[in-house]
Amino acid sequence: MEQTVRTLGLSKHIALVAHDHCKASLLDWVKQNQATLEPHTLYATGTTGNLINRHTGLTVNAMLSGPMGGDQQVGALIAEGKIDVLIFFWDPLNAVPHDPDVKALLRLATVWNIPVATNRATANFIIQSPLFAQAVEIAIPDYQRYLQARLS
Numbered sequence: 001m002e003q004t005v006r007t008l009g010l011s012k013h014i015a016l017v018a019h020d021h022c023k024a025s026l027l028d029w030v031k032q033n034q035a036t037l038e039p040h041t042l043y044a045t046g047t048t049g050n051l052i053n054r055h056t057g058l059t060v061n062a063m064l065s066g067p068m069g070g071d072q073q074v075g076a077l078i079a080e081g082k083i084d085v086l087i088f089f090w091d092p093l094n095a096v097p098h099d100p101d102v103k104a105l106l107r108l109a110t111v112w113n114i115p116v117a118t119n120r121a122t123a124n125f126i127i128q129s130p131l132f133a134q135a136v137e138i139a140i141p142d143y144q145r146y147l148q149a150r151l152s
């Protein structure tokens with residue numbers, strides 16, 4: 001696949017998602033990093049986003065709840081290049097009814113090469129990275145060339 005470049009701006013679009021048993025941990029992480037997250041634009045699945053707003057006052061663009069399509073909405077934003085970082089505390093110890101949607105979300109994050117944290121340690125590494133505080137170029141699939149090649 002040919003690659004092109006996308007710039008993750010200084011001000012980032014960050015998606016926050018947590019499964020039920022991980023919500024307390026994500027909320028705690030958001031509170032711990034509230035000052036750092038404040039200048040950025042936050043997105044979340046429905047329950048996660050409303051809980052973050054309720055407990056921190058941060059403005060969050062909340063999608064539908066995960067099992068009702070929220071993971072897919074976040075995935076669509078990633079495919080459109082509208083999310084720069086995904087923080088997804090997914091639960092490795094409990095099954096969820098929308099497991100295909102969870103996989104699809106993680107798959108799209110990988111396809112579009114955005115930084116992803118699936119646990120708290122990685123979330124800390126991302127938010128404390130010098131790259132988090134600057135504009136960063138990432139390689140992404142060159143969709144226009146991909147399409148041209150398929151049409152020729």
Ligand SMILES: O=C(CO)COP(=O)(O)O
Nearest residue numbers: 045046047048065066067
């Ligand atoms: O299920 C989720 C992620 O797969 C999260 O959805 P909620 O934030 O609505 O609980």
